[in-house]
Amino acid sequence: NEHEATYLVRKNQVIIYSVESSEKEKSIKNIFANLIPNEESVKNIKQKDVLLFTKKLATMVKAGLPVVDTLSLLGDQMENKAFKKVLKQIHLDIESGNSVSVSFSKYDKLFGNIYVNLVKAGEASGKLDTFLSKLVENLEKTEKIRANIKSALFYPVILLVVSLGVIAIMLIYVVPIFVELFASVGGELPALTQMIMSASDYVSDPIRGGGTFVGIAVGLYILRKQVQANYNLRKKYHRMLLKMPLVGDLIIKSGLSKIGMILGNLSAAGVPLIEALEISTTSTDNIPLTEAMNNVKLGVFSGSPLSELFDKEVIIPSTFGQMTKVGEETGNMEEMFESISGYYQEELDNAVQRLTAMLEPIMIVFMGGTIGFIIIAMYLPIFQMGQMVG
Structure with a gap:
């Protein structure tokens, strides 16, 4: 009814000019679904859009x-x-008397804890424009890190997909042609050829091959959900990633670059060290690195120097602690954290290049080796027949 509609509109801080009853069967909930952004729709907003905004x-x-x-x-x-919808709602929140940071904090899953806290620091200091510029720098660096990692993995992933596609085509369409040829000739085939023929027969069977493919896909999906839902499983998975050659190096350097960048910006804003460490911890999803930063934060309460606390954490390279110590001695932590961020950003770029240089030849060798193995296995009986004729 009109009274309920008026109450809900005002409750959600929408300015109304008139209210009319509708004969259409449309619930108030559905009407407000078009006005108030929900969690699912917010997930569809890309970080590039946030950066541009x-x-x-x-x-x-x-x-x-x-x-x-x-x-x-x-x-x-x-x-x-x-x-x-998000921006319209933030606009309405500010118009109704909320601060800018409080209005943004309602969408912390979109903007992130770091974004909201830098807006809060800028608002409190009266230098919102300065901190928005710092936010742009942060987002650009984060986007650069993401883009570098994607570019490093793009070509190897394409090679892997093409390799698997070519192998599947050979097993499903090419190998059966050889099977018919060998069946017409008769005789015992080499073990290598029989193995490839068995693999072809298995993959070509919709029930066995298709069922295995679906089973693997479903199993991986369930495993992914279990890892996401279970903290201990996720922690073990993150530890496993850190032990992988180059990949672990990539994760650490990416995380430390972000942490240094955020600590530098928050230090410049006059944010207390404990709070700055708390906020910077949210910049990485890797649990072992997050736990290390939490240990550092707890150690600050006991009065230990920050550099010593970083040195105690095995996961954090000694360079991080050494550079922090220089900042403590010079009294310029803000500048030193920015230097740390720049150093690990450069190290990250080098790690990405090394990863690309390592993966590309591995995938090329895998592709060529597997396809070559199949071809040799199928031509082996023909070579043997040629020798017998000779």
């Missing part, structure tokens, strides 16, 4: 435009419907 917001706030007007304008310009 933050760039525009930083530029317009720096030019002197009020935040509330800027959000309204950017909300109208936003093409992503889910993001448009």
